[in-house]
Amino acid sequence: MPEVRVVNVTKKYGKLYALNNVSLTIHDQEYFSLLGPSGCGKTTLLRLIAGLIEHDSGEIHIGDRRVDKDPPEDREIGFVFQTFALFPHMNTWDNVLYGPKVKNYDSKQAETIGHEVLELVKLSERLNAYPSELSGGMMQRIAVARALAAGGKILLLDEPLGQLDAKVRNDIRYEIRRMAKDLKLTAIHVTHDQQEAMSISDRIAVMKKGKIVQIGSPKELYMHPNSLFVAFFIGESNLLEGYVTKLEGKNAEVELREGYKIQAYNERDIKVGDRVVLAIRPETCEMKLGLIGEGLDGLFGQIEKTTFEGTIVRYEIRLVNGDRFVINRPSLTEEWVKLGQEVTITYPKEKAHLFPYPANGLSDEISV
Template sequence: MPNVKLVNVRKTFAKGRVVAVDQVNLHVHDKEYFALVGPSGCGKTTTLRMIAGLVEPDEGQIFIGDRLVSELPPEDRDIGYVFQQYALFPNMDVWDNVTYGPTVKAWEDRKRERIGREMLQMVRLYERADAVPRELSGGMMQRVALSRALAAGAELLLLDEPLGALDAKIRTELRYEIRKLVKDLDLTAIHVTHDQSEAMAVSDRIAVMKKGRILQVGTPHELYMKPQGIFVANFIGESNFLEGRIVRKEGKAGVIVRLRGDFDVKSRSNGRLKAGAKVVLAIRPEAFELVQGKEKLENSLVGVIEKVRFEGTDIRYEIRLVNDEKVIVVRPSLGGEWLEEDNNVTIGFSPEKSHMFPYPEKGLRAELELE
């Protein structure tokens, strides 16, 4: 039962000067498809390598299936590991690559043959068993790497940017294929990626990491709908950030916020912030209503369209607010009229669709920085 638990895990490099992973607590459930996302350098690979036993933590405990594994060497952890770079043996054909684990473990021939066939059929490459890696496409090599990782019977699969080296189209196809395989085989998977849309598409739950720490864990829906901080609101999906100050309470659950440029909007109170507090409102591009000209909407802001981008399923507008130099990204639901650049517009949002956060100590820009 490979559930995975990390308790207060910490790892530093360079004699403690680089803190790669800082007091991480994490519980990945059995048979869960779990993603670890965050910008490059935030500690994802180090976390995965500690679970695999390739890197030793400075502090903390790691459990796999309720077994403390800190003292257990990698080969005894029953883990399948797939890297971004297809790490196949270049001189071995596909068959020998896939049956490498069973061969090392000296499984009897019949069992090895059966596993090799099953694994390759599973990734639809049985017909290519004689090929060597360089004769295969990137997507095929990654499918071979996947079947090799699982051939020795691992129930826990660790994936480190497994799709990072592939073309966009293949990347999208293969991510659903990997998820299906994990679910069909009842595996537990931890998938590391810096690509939040990939994590959103395949995972049951996601942990967002920044600078060695976990900021929030939740389902894709929870992270998107209820980000607990500015960084997550920005990293998962897209958000606009409006800066202001709370003027007063309004009704039971509302507050009036005076935005930079001196216009007042109503937002949802978070219960803790008081009048006078400096705040940031996060609002998703699709949460805005958009109309041409001057009109009275809820929380009206007036602006000029600077850019229009047709993106297939969406139209993306960049709107410069009149009272502020701020550019707001708006993706209204399709079906309305298509507005053009230089049009004067009004945008509005309902208070329920804004998330209010305290203004970050080091400033908004620093908070949003990826590295």
Template sequence: MKSLGSIRRSFEPWNDPDAKPYIRFDGVTKKFGDFVAVDDLTLHIYHREFFALLGGSGCGKSTLLRMLAGFESTSEGSITLDGENMAGIPPYRRPVNMMFQSYALFPHMSVEKNIAFGLKQDGMARSEIDDRVQSMLKLVKLEQFGKRKPHQLSGGQRQRVALARSIAKRPKVLLLDEPLGALDKKLREETQFELMDLQQDLGLTFVVVTHDQEEAMTMADRIAVMNYGRIIQIATPAEIYEAPNSRFVADFIGDVNIFDGTVVSADPTGTELDIGGGIALRSDNQTNVKAGGKASLVIRPEKIRVSREKPADTANAMSGEMWDIAYLGDMTVYHIKLESGQIVKASSLNAVRIVADPFTYDDRMWVSFDTDGGVILGEE
């Protein structure tokens, strides 16, 4: 069986017609005065799913999370969790817990007391609290830091304390609002994998809000890309990246080259697109575009090859001039200016340490890609 990209786990209840959603947003709208933050949104999330709400600032993702947590009420529609309608249920009675970007730790309390705070509020017995706190410290690998105050910890350690406090009450759903935004790049990458492992160990449903595409792609089973209070596409990370359903999603997720043109032909074998200058690009992608209509071919930089000689074995080849080069260590990024003036971005892994004849500025170049490398998108 062929798959779009690699998969993290064989977990896809959304493809099972008999599976019942664990969290349901049905026709949810949220208005602040005349401003519509969430617009007639329907979304279903499944038990034990790691789900990401992804979008730019003001797209409605945090508002959606706050409505699920009970900090905001819906203007229209309903929110159901594990079969129970959440309308009118205050935050402290909902089986969810929220981890904020700021971590919101009590600075005067030790790590142990921070984790125990919610358990004490619930009236749990002292012996049970102590056992639960030690269990949480072990889970997040902070056993030796229980007596320290938050200011005595690193950013990554404070993040783990906040996480331990969030899951200590064993909520049905953990909500994470930009949870890794305060961490540096290397620590953020490490923590992403820790969160994934933790979610699997706990068997909880995680819903994370982020504007970081890489973060969502790394951690989530599925991603909902949002814009102006609506969901534009819901799919697995690989499907979002390799088969975007719109120009917005293609441009928002990762780097992409977009070639606009007129459809020459379209049939079950593929699509041919005239982009001007006597250049026609071919894609195996089947779409609902028709000959004579406007469309775009979108293709990722890593699927484009760069060479000094015109390739003889590809249907898609264009000439240009090397405009910019960025050496990033693990890969090199090339910007090639085509004769039409369009800049094409290509990337190549640096698999060898020494390059015999490296490309340089102003070199005459060819860029090419296979017919299965790009996706055709019609006019929106």
């Protein structure tokens, strides 16, 4: 029932578009993330859905109701704030029971709900503690419990894990997803952390400068980014500039700087002679020692820097034409390659995505 539909919504702050004609449908019981760099409009969109700010134009529907003129208290939602916003003058129990009480449930019913949600977040002790006496993780759980207790069918989460330690963050994110699924809620989760979004979402909308760039499952976004921005923002990509010199079906040949030619895969409407950017993910690449084969078979270069990052080793390679390229390799199951070593990089050519060179330049396109 509670499908959320956003239709042509625009919100301006002065002359600046926080949201520029955004449309989006979030399905019933979906765990949906709004992902993007800070200032992209994701929090604005979430707050518009909640009714915490007013939009300039467009429509917002929850279920079969149009809600964009309704105040937040009439929208039947639960909202988890980045700062938790637990009421400092109430203890855990009163915080959690606030929603049921405000909604005039009788006290027995309210208490039953209170116990249920606290059970859900695994926090049934310390009910008399005030927020200032609790750890970040506990406050986070209470904030979720409080939002759930209010009884909305839509759970809105604004960077709910932003204030937590990395370790706690990883545990709690799966718990929140589990709860949303158990309770059959529609959840909208705002984050700037692509890993977080990838690991918990059914679908993700990637946003940039007040617009939605791409909507898709984590896998779709990762495997088939529709733009350089998504390729760059989701995961990591090596970006190489060049011109298309040959096209045979979807197979393309691209000339990089210094006349260096490589193979790529054309999923888009790109023609011979077009200026392009090639995006290749570091983890799709193989690396062999020495300069093997010739021409189009691989990329040749020399290891310029190695960084040990725990599970992986990150190699920065200077290609023979002067471009830079990054590759990640497992740190424990492979022998590390030494600095200065000449290497050949190979990759499946269908994983080298071609994009037209952005009109405003590459650095503008991938700037966050």
